[in-house]
Amino acid sequence: MGDRHKVVVVGAGFGGLSAAKALHRADVDVTLINGTTHHLFQPLLYQVATGILSEGEIAVPVREILKKQDNAEVLIGHVADVDVDGRTVTATAPNGTEYQVGYDTLIVAAGASQSYFGNDHFAQYAPGMKTVDDALELRGRIFGAFEMAELETDPEAVQRWLTFVVVGGGPTGVEMAGQIAELAHRTLPGQFRRIDPRQARVILVDAVDAVLPTFGGKLSEKAKHQLEKIGVEVQLGTKVVGVDGTGITVETAQGRQRIESVTKIWAAGVAAPAISRRVAEAAGAEVDRAGRVMVNPDCTVPGHPEIFVVGDMMSLDRLPGVAQVAIQTGTYAGRTVAARVAGKPALAPFAYRDKGSMATISRFSAIASTGGMKFSGFTAWMMWLVVHLMYLVGFKNRVSAVGHWFVSFLGRGRSERVTTAQQVMAREAIQQVTAAGELVKAGRPE
């Protein structure tokens, strides 16, 4: 074993996992290093945040996925640095201890992190939607807001609790806004006595002038229309210039405006993680404006054929940061390494096969674009359902996920609404508005 070709894969997202799997039959030892124990199916994260699915249904232990791949091991750790000359990565274990792992080939797939465009202080008031923690945090804030509204007696404070602002009109923002609206209009009505959840305002803001712009004008319009039909206020050409505990300040052509809202969700920008620049520096590579590593057509770093960068962290042919790109580049990197080790000729340069994209707006309503064909409404939603069901099958959670989908799509319920006291930030967010939202006696008015 010791002298086999050693491949270190950083990250167990779509890119890293695909790379590791592509080395299934290769005569190599694979060490996959990931910060968490799970591979996260990010496209469904919004359903965890809105109480439809449990975190376990979209986050599967990496070592369970790679159980049968004998040449692969999984280590938990955050990769903080790379020594290109010494061919070693340094990772930090959950207990803060550093450890090193040597490599012959390095495949970096650390994904992307949330970007607040230089306003990182927005984060505490408007969490992103990248991790399970984010989703559970938002679950606590969203459901908690309705609970706090029920305790309030000051009408202004009630409305502040019942106003939800989603920043960012991409798939994640659209899906979050749609699900919060469904929550307010389908799940929660009848469960409160002092407030009417239907009075909740769900506002989707984006600086550009269209939602889901990548889908093109026609589908964008349809999506906007579908969102408005289920009660989402879509404010386009609207730039967020301020976020605090009790509201958000936006800027439009008409000037600045403040929206009073406790619960804000940030689904706007992504940026390459810190490790991206570290790898670039160490390997003398360039990064693009988003901090992504610019790679050769074979996904290797210029001058370093032993270092691959794939997925969201990679800058190549202006490819978007989507799951398909990560899966395909990860697989490509893995196959390239396998070919090298087997002494076979190099693969042709990476070519992206666009399988299309889709986004759900609400129950029974989605838009999809594939192979030049465009779909919307129920047809697109069925396509979405089939595609995602097929993914979940691989996650061994189909039965329970389908069960929860029955509850949410056919019924009105949400099976996964638990929030825990461990969600410290949620409590902090609530405390930040105590001054603003004064709670008075909750006794019935006589």
Place this chain on the structure above:
Amino acid sequence: MGDRHKVVVVGAGFGGLSAAKALHRADVDVTLINGTTHHLFQPLLYQVATGILSEGEIAVPVREILKKQDNAEVLIGHVADVDVDGRTVTATAPNGTEYQVGYDTLIVAAGASQSYFGNDHFAQYAPGMKTVDDALELRGRIFGAFEMAELETDPEAVQRWLTFVVVGGGPTGVEMAGQIAELAHRTLPGQFRRIDPRQARVILVDAVDAVLPTFGGKLSEKAKHQLEKIGVEVQLGTKVVGVDGTGITVETAQGRQRIESVTKIWAAGVAAPAISRRVAEAAGAEVDRAGRVMVNPDCTVPGHPEIFVVGDMMSLDRLPGVAQVAIQTGTYAGRTVAARVAGKPALAPFAYRDKGSMATISRFSAIASTGGMKFSGFTAWMMWLVVHLMYLVGFKNRVSAVGHWFVSFLGRGRSERVTTAQQVMAREAIQQVTAAGELVKAGRPE
């Protein structure tokens, strides 16, 4: 509405929820105050801690359960005090603000909290098993321990990570120990490359000389035998005298002994919550040694017919702190109030109907005792499965729960193994042993 008889129920556990439901048709206004948004099906908490079920499958929003009960409202808050003369309870909202709710009748069902027998400093090293937070915390520690063991190279440290001590031989302790053993022997083998999960030691300690003593000698013996069969070390007549980050100190007839173990679970004692003594003081009632309020045969506080105490918080006829007692006393209190308001004659004093009890040891293996008849093994397990399935049906989560049970009982998997970074304590617990368990380079030995 304003002048209807007002009933305040404190706590949405089995007792409080049953009381509120029993008032379904009564001409009263019910205000149910609970610290969390959910009613927790505590008997299955150990399955959340060991990755079988999601928290949402055993914790259902109280307001969803009472959705159709128009005369009931749900408020979130921790009830800190009671003004018996002013007939008002004071609760603390999630944001720390106090609010008051007036009552004509008060039904207190605040349950029981974990007791460390005066050693509260044990808590951080050996969490209890009372809340969803406890279960998720333990899930993080249990699965995290195997991850840390995989990173270790010092054999002693590895074994310390792979040693799990469960304190308390009651149903919760037995079920936890059994499930951790199954985790180590059925779920995790094959998923690690450096450690063998089967080398994990699961130790169940109790000061008394039998597990599940309430089931009687024969079933106790069977349970002990079944536990040992699946690899649990049962140490009886063993008193815990010390707990710290890296181990536990026990005292037996042979003297003191130290067990090196990172992950400890406390399933030993229960005590009445603080509000129990407050109610007793305010109402001039007595409490028993466990701090439970001593009540009249009709579950009211002596001298205060308008105050009921039910469930684990109640001291009556030496009744045990089990779900059935809480359900039956809660229902009794609700019916008594309904009868009073309707001007009907008072109900006969409360009489407990023992429906029997059961405890699972492992997959396909349990013990049950009902109506003098005793069952064990597969028969008892089937009884357990049927009873708990019927409960879950009411929770609207049957489909997903059954799905997860298929995964775990027929297969080997665990669908719910996610741990989040929000589990601060888990990280702290790990850090506490850094000194002890030095992590060295994780590179393969050449």
